[in-house]
Amino acid sequence: MAKSDSTNLPTVDRRTFLQVTALAGGGLLVGLSFPDVLAQRGGGPGSGAALLPDIYITIHPDNTFTIIAKNPETGQGVKTALPMIIADELDVDWSQVKVRQADLDPKYGSQIEGGSRAIPSNYQNMRLVGAGGRLLMVSAAAAMWNVPASELTTGSGLVKHAGSGRTATYGSLASRAASVPVPDQAAITAGLKNPKDFKIIGKRTRGVDVKDIVTGRPVFSIDVAPPNMLYAAFEKCSAFRGKVVSANLDEIKKMPGIRHAFIVEPAGQGNNAAVSGVAIVADSWWIANDARRSLKITWDEGAIASQSSVGYTAQAKDLAAKNASAPPPPPPAGGGRGGGGGAAIGDAEAAFKSAAKVIEAEYFFPFLSHAPLEPQNATAHFKDGKLEIWSPSQIPSLQHPAAGAGIAPENVTMHLVRSGGGFGRRLVSDYDTEIGSIARKVTDERAAQGLPSVPVKLLWTREDDMGHDQYRPSGYHFFKAALDGAGKLVAFRDYVPSTQSVVPANEFPRGFCENVWVISTAVTPFDVPTGALRAPPTNGISFVMQGFVDEIAIAAGKDPLQYRIDLLNSPAGGGPTGGFNPARARGVLEAVRDMSTWNRRGQLPKGTGMGVAFQFAHAGYVAYIVEAAVDANKAVKINRVWCAVDIGRQIVNPSQAENLVHGGFVEGMSHIMNWEITIDRGGAVQRNFNQYQPTRMAQVPTDFQVKFLQTDFDPTGLGEPSLPPAVPAITNAIFAANGDRIRTLPIGKLGYRWA
Amino acid sequence: MTYTITVNRERHTVDVPERMPLLWVLRDTLGLKGTKFGCGIAQCGACTVLIDGRPARSCQVQISAVGARPVLTIESLPQEATHPLQQAWMELDVPQCGYCQAGQIMTASALLTQTPNPTDEQIDTAMNGVVCRCGTYVRIKQAIKQAASGRKG
Numbered sequence: 048m049a050k051s052d053s054t055n056l057p058t059v060d061r062r063t064f065l066q067v068t069a070l071a072g073g074g075l076l077v078g079l080s081f082p083d084v085l086a087q088r089g090g091g092p093g094s095g096a097a098l099l100p101d102i103y104i105t106i107h108p109d110n111t112f113t114i115i116a117k118n119p120e121t122g123q124g125v126k127t128a129l130p131m132i133i134a135d136e137l138d139v140d141w142s143q144v145k146v147r148q149a150d151l152d153p154k155y156g157s158q159i160e161g162g163s164r165a166i167p168s169n170y171q172n173m174r175l176v177g178a179g180g181r182l183l184m185v186s187a188a189a190a191m192w193n194v195p196a197s198e199l200t201t202g203s204g205l206v207k208h209a210g211s212g213r214t215a216t217y218g219s220l221a222s223r224a225a226s227v228p229v230p231d232q233a234a235i236t237a238g239l240k241n242p243k244d245f246k247i248i249g250k251r252t253r254g255v256d257v258k259d260i261v262t263g264r265p266v267f268s269i270d271v272a273p274p275n276m277l278y279a280a281f282e283k284c285s286a287f288r289g290k291v292v293s294a295n296l297d298e299i300k301k302m303p304g305i306r307h308a309f310i311v312e313p314a315g316q317g318n319n320a321a322v323s324g325v326a327i328v329a330d331s332w333w334i335a336n337d338a339r340r341s342l343k344i345t346w347d348e349g350a351i352a353s354q355s356s357v358g359y360t361a362q363a364k365d366l367a368a369k370n371a372s373a374p375p376p377p378p379p380a381g382g383g384r385g386g387g388g389g390a391a392i393g394d395a396e397a398a399f400k401s402a403a404k405v406i407e408a409e410y411f412f413p414f415l416s417h418a419p420l421e422p423q424n425a426t427a428h429f430k431d432g433k434l435e436i437w438s439p440s441q442i443p444s445l446q447h448p449a450a451g452a453g454i455a456p457e458n459v460t461m462h463l464v465r466s467g468g469g470f471g472r473r474l475v476s477d478y479d480t481e482i483g484s485i486a487r488k489v490t491d492e493r494a495a496q497g498l499p500s501v502p503v504k505l506l507w508t509r510e511d512d513m514g515h516d517q518y519r520p521s522g523y524h525f526f527k528a529a530l531d532g533a534g535k536l537v538a539f540r541d542y543v544p545s546t547q548s549v550v551p552a553n554e555f556p557r558g559f560c561e562n563v564w565v566i567s568t569a570v571t572p573f574d575v576p577t578g579a580l581r582a583p584p585t586n587g588i589s590f591v592m593q594g595f596v597d598e599i600a601i602a603a604g605k606d607p608l609q610y611r612i613d614l615l616n617s618p619a620g621g622g623p624t625g626g627f628n629p630a631r632a633r634g635v636l637e638a639v640r641d642m643s644t645w646n647r648r649g650q651l652p653k654g655t656g657m658g659v660a661f662q663f664a665h666a667g668y669v670a671y672i673v674e675a676a677v678d679a680n681k682a683v684k685i686n687r688v689w690c691a692v693d694i695g696r697q698i699v700n701p702s703q704a705e706n707l708v709h710g711g712f713v714e715g716m717s718h719i720m721n722w723e724i725t726i727d728r729g730g731a732v733q734r735n736f737n738q739y740q741p742t743r744m745a746q747v748p749t750d751f752q753v754k755f756l757q758t759d760f761d762p763t764g765l766g767e768p769s770l771p772p773a774v775p776a777i778t779n780a781i782f783a784a785n786g787d788r789i790r791t792l793p794i795g796k797l798g799y800r801w802a
Numbered sequence: 803m804t805y806t807i808t809v810n811r812e813r814h815t816v817d818v819p820e821r822m823p824l825l826w827v828l829r830d831t832l833g834l835k836g837t838k839f840g841c842g843i844a845q846c847g848a849c850t851v852l853i854d855g856r857p858a859r860s861c862q863v864q865i866s867a868v869g870a871r872p873v874l875t876i877e878s879l880p881q882e883a884t885h886p887l888q889q890a891w892m893e894l895d896v897p898q899c900g901y902c903q904a905g906q907i908m909t910a911s912a913l914l915t916q917t918p919n920p921t922d923e924q925i926d927t928a929m930n931g932v933v934c935r936c937g938t939y940v941r942i943k944q945a946i947k948q949a950a951s952g953r954k955g
């Protein structure tokens with residue numbers, strides 16, 4: 048298989064050091080510290096701040112172990128995977144481990160759940176802290192028995208001396224371990240396990256919260272209920288960022304069960320801001336929310352009220368008519384993957400003129416709402432100038448609730464709570480800003496009445512959630528491609544009138560074609576809040592690129608899978624960019640071909656076809672083959688799915704990895720059939736699942752095979768890369784089944800439905 | 803208004819507005835947080851409980867309509883997770899975010915009570931109203947089958 052593009056695991060700052068603290072009663076705390084992190088909180092090695100180690104492991108006298116999960120959990124399984132890594136290197140049994148969720152604290156460094164980065168950015172450090180703990184235990188036993196450490200082995204939380212048959216539990220060694228010399232980083236690195244000796248990493252491991260979930264314990268953000276809590280509902284303008292001019296607050300306050308009603312002023316920055324609105328606070332959330340029906344608000348909708356999807360589309364078409372054939376601007380400097388204003392390699396226009404065959408196509412994908420099943424919410428208590436908050440954020444930050452409450456971030460304490468799905472929605476923390484503001488106002492109003500402060504939970508309805516998202520931007524792509532007499536791709540052009548969508552300047556087939564122009568112009572004015580949805584930007588880009596590449600292969604009269612491989616085998620026009628490794632892309636394509644019945648697809652009955660697509664996303668490579676049947680009434684049945692994944696040499700938890708592949712595909716099905724947010728009068732039209740139908744069980748194929756290639760590359764995450772190519776694999780299968788080339792999503796509005 | 807309802811075999815008297823949906827009585831008045839809110843309009847099934855043994859969308863059932871019919875929530879299942887469905891869910895590591903799973907398990911439990919050995923089609927029909935945004939359907943279906951066959955044996 049492919050060779051490594053980096054020979055070693057990522058290196059850790061040399062000054063990283065192990066922190067060891069004895070516990071009264073015989074336990075031991077083991078942590079890691081990073082000078083940059085210490086510096087951030089105003090200290091450094093040797094300063095007072097170093098007395099606050101970022102504890103990851105607690106060794107208890109009864110030989111059980113508490114391991115900290117540093118990142119928030121939104122369903123990708125990091126609360127399980129990161130502690131698994133520590134436990135394996137510590138060489139304890141998983142059954143001896145209890146996992147505890149960290150609060151937000153700078154000592155843990157970045158605590159972000161997004162971009163499939165949790166595994167790549169933490170893998171090595173988690174290994175080091177575990178291995179450091181194990182070495183301490185070995186040193187302590189060596190000192191106790193007066194034998195060389197080299198004669199000792201470990202396993203299941205025990206140190207063993209084969210020569211004398213002695214064993215000692217880590218728990219019994221803990222106090223002694225507090226006084227042995229702390230191993231330095233070189234020693235810890237040398238003491239890392241050979242991956243073939245992993246006992247926990249790479250084993251299917253059940254999520255640590257699964258038992259709580261199947262017994263209905265209150266583990267989610269929406270379930271947080273500190274004593275005396277009140278509930279808030281929050282009414283915002285249907286046009287994005289519209290402002291309250293006036294509201295019938297006095298009437299609302301008189302309604303039964305209502306404790307507070309007030310206007311929330313905008314606070315905070317960008318998408319994380321609390322926008323203007325009216326908060327209603329009651330003893331029960333339903334009562335607060337029900338009172339919204341009696342609200343009479345005068346809104347200032349702002350200029351956005353004149354914007355709509357219809358207008359954006361008209362403008363995009365207009366721009367394309369004027370600009371699609373214009374010469375491209377000079378290529379952007381740097382040209383980061385997916386970023387930049389475009390690409391200009393070779394002379395695409397000249398190549399079109401001399402080509403044997405030219406094809407053109409217009410593609411479109413819509414705005415999407417994230418629609419995590421748990422609507423946005425957060426709980427906070429403002430007391431004595433300080434705010435305590437329980438947040439489901441994927442990028443937890445003290446700034447946002449502090450901005451809402453009008454206090455300094457150091458006066459905020461934040462607890463990270465499991466959330467019911469993220470998909471990128473909780474990369475933005477507007478609900479934290481809102482609850483900061485609401486909790487403070489409630490405390491202030493109560494203080495004026497001589498009442499003590501209480502916590503408040505803010506909960507959005509589904510309509511709030513879908514109507515106040517940061518949407519996956521829609522994309523317009525006007526493609527043109529040229530083939531020579533042999534069917535070889537000689538020119539490729541993508542004109543992108545952009546609604547803040549990413550312009551795919553580095554995307555395949557760039558790097559495999561002599562002439563590539565990617566040109567963009569912005570649609571303006573455009574004020575819809577947009578943001579990252581799972582696997583940005585390829586969640587939409589993959590559909591258009593892998594769809595149009597499929598068209599090119601068909602126009603060339605070639606096998607669409609082999610055509611992609613042939614392209615990957617012939618770098619041209621400067622070769623691949625943005626970290627794209629064609630050998631790995633070829634690897635997943637070949638694997639998915641070989642595990643599927645692709646080469647026998649000619650024998651499929653009429654109305655049944657197979658589609659293929661691959662994508663490089665978030666450092667991972669994923670290819671799908673889908674077999675779909677489409678009847679005369681456009682009812683689509685997905686019969687079978689094959690998926691090959693290359694996320695490097697180590698899958699930390701294969702159970703969760705496979706689950707995430709299923710999830711990516713199922714989400715892709717939602718994108719294809721029904722999901723679209725349209726904008727009218729500056730706001731979202733679709734506000735609940737009846738207008739935004741997610742994939743349901745009966746539609747999902749049970750014959751779903753997933754293969755993880757183990758390649759010699761650093762481990763990377765899988766939350767994101769499994770989604771993008773699912774979409775074009777299905778639309779390409781529909782083409783193979785009935786000859787209808789899908790260029791616009793969702794296809795529900797083209798008359799399609801699931802069988 | 804006061805209402806007396808039977809939830810998980812215990813009687814509770816609550817003083818809430820008559821239009822208040824059972825979902826919010828369970829969650830906010832009785833503190834039973836296992837039943838979830840996802841849409842409020844009978845589209846997602848996250849709020850599914852059993853009323854009289856049948857799956858019901860608790861976001862749509864007003865408290866005044868519950869009467870004497872017994873209500874069962876996810877908390878009625880063994881807290882040690884020994885129910886065959888809970889066991890299968892644990893063995894197959896079904897959840898991703900986990901938010902939909904109470905609704906899935908309660909719907910599946912009603913199915914298996916009615917139809918101890920369901921076909922794939924019967925499973926699809928029974929479960930189609932319960933959305934899993936994370937897309938764990940493949941495992942949910944496997945888990946239901948595993949629980950059903952475990953019961954048989």
Ligand code: FES
Nearest residue numbers: 840841842847861
């Ligand atoms: S919350 Fe009741 S069906 Fe969605």
Ligand code: FES
Nearest residue numbers: 899900902935936
């Ligand atoms: S596991 Fe997240 S919605 Fe089902």
